Amino acid sequence: MHIIVTGGAGAIGRHAVHELLSAGHSVTTIDLREPPQCMSGEQFIEGDLTIQSEALRVIRDADVVVHLAAIPNPDSDPPERVLSVNTVSTYNVAEAVRRNGIRRLVYGCSESSSGFGIHYVNIKPQYLPIDETHPVCPHETYSLSKRFGEEIAVWYAQAYGFEAVALRYAWVWLPRDAAGIQALVERHRAGNWQVGSWFGAYIAPQDVAQAVRQACDVPLGCGRLEAFYLTAESTFYPVPTLEVLTAIFGELPEVRDADYFVSNPYATPFDTRKARNMLGFRPAYDWRHYEEWVYATPK
Numbered sequence: 001m002h003i004i005v006t007g008g009a010g011a012i013g014r015h016a017v018h019e020l021l022s023a024g025h026s027v028t029t030i031d032l033r034e035p036p037q038c039m040s041g042e043q044f045i046e047g048d049l050t051i052q053s054e055a056l057r058v059i060r061d062a063d064v065v066v067h068l069a070a071i072p073n074p075d076s077d078p079p080e081r082v083l084s085v086n087t088v089s090t091y092n093v094a095e096a097v098r099r100n101g102i103r104r105l106v107y108g109c110s111e112s113s114s115g116f117g118i119h120y121v122n123i124k125p126q127y128l129p130i131d132e133t134h135p136v137c138p139h140e141t142y143s144l145s146k147r148f149g150e151e152i153a154v155w156y157a158q159a160y161g162f163e164a165v166a167l168r169y170a171w172v173w174l175p176r177d178a179a180g181i182q183a184l185v186e187r188h189r190a191g192n193w194q195v196g197s198w199f200g201a202y203i204a205p206q207d208v209a210q211a212v213r214q215a216c217d218v219p220l221g222c223g224r225l226e227a228f229y230l231t232a233e234s235t236f237y238p239v240p241t242l243e244v245l246t247a248i249f250g251e252l253p254e255v256r257d258a259d260y261f262v263s264n265p266y267a268t269p270f271d272t273r274k275a276r277n278m279l280g281f282r283p284a285y286d287w288r289h290y291e292e293w294v295y296a297t298p299k
């Protein structure tokens with residue numbers, strides 16, 4: 001297949017492009033900036049996706065668009081810029097997908113779109129584990145932008161009859177955050193943990209790339225969107241997840257599926273079974289060995 005990856009010059013984008021090329025696809029990367037080095041089989045086109053005429057010019061002649069371009073950090077830019085860049089660029093990408101007859105949009109969403117990732121207010125889940133049908137409550141600029149992006153993809157896929165996938169992956173451990181990650185890992189390896197309001201969900205960029213590849217290939221019906229939560233196998237806490245959530249909330253939310261935490265007491269509160277069953281997703285990277293993978297940048 002020929003696959004366009006927006007934001008392909010970014011940290012997760014490099015892993016996604018590498019994974020897709022390794023699977024035999026050809027890839028066009030679209031980004032504001034050139035990748036440090038184009039990979040064999042990769043073509044680069046510069047484009048600002050907040051400008052609709054540019055999106056329509058650069059997003060064409062592909063089987064699938066993987067849309068990763070965004071501002072990934074709510075604190076790096078003024079909030080109204082995070083909201084507008086992320087939402088408007090996703091709208092423009094969806095317009096290009098439908099007007100240029102592209103079959104599938106794979107949207108790089110976030111578990112923050114649920115309101116339980118990056119958040120200001122500590123909202124208690126209605127039940128555990130949190131699956132794709134659990135109600136959402138995003139309430140800060142980045143999470144709202146990711147949620148709006150998914151809604152645009154849902155409604156566009158339905159109205160215009162293309163296929164769409166939303167990958168709601170957790171905090172991606174990247175080299176740019178390595179100092180903070182290392183401090184956290186060392187504390188947790190020593191069994192010294194302190195709970196904040198974070199549920200402990202994270203994922204390796206290599207595992208996000210695995211899901212991107214699977215999302216490009218999975219058989220889907222036209223006119224609908226399939227969303228998937230994606231995390232590592234376990235949280236980054238050295239204690240069972242229900243203990244972590246009790247420390248956060250005092251009283252646990254209803255555990256609807258007790259087997260889930262019996263089979264893996266450290267499983268993240270986000271239910272990844274839909275991704276396992278439909279995509280064949282198998283996360284391979286774990287926080288205890290993070291030095292082996294966190295610094296790896298595909299070339």
Ligand SMILES: NC(=O)c1ccc[n+]([C@@H]2O[C@H](COP(=O)([O-])OP(=O)(O)OC[C@H]3O[C@@H](n4cnc5c(N)ncnc54)[C@H](O)[C@@H]3O)[C@@H](O)[C@H]2O)c1
Pocket residue numbers: 006007008009010011012013030031032033047048049050067068069070071072085089108109110111169170171172173174
């Ligand atoms: N990093 C995480 O922990 C995380 C977690 C969940 C979801 N995500 C999502 O994954 C995607 C990739 O995140 P990342 O961490 O690799 O970010 P990144 O900043 O490393 O990469 C994003 C890329 O998008 C490009 N871009 C931004 N605005 C653009 C525009 N208007 N037109 C064209 N290109 C533009 C940037 O130049 C950059 O290369 C984002 O959509 C982000 O919201 C990230």
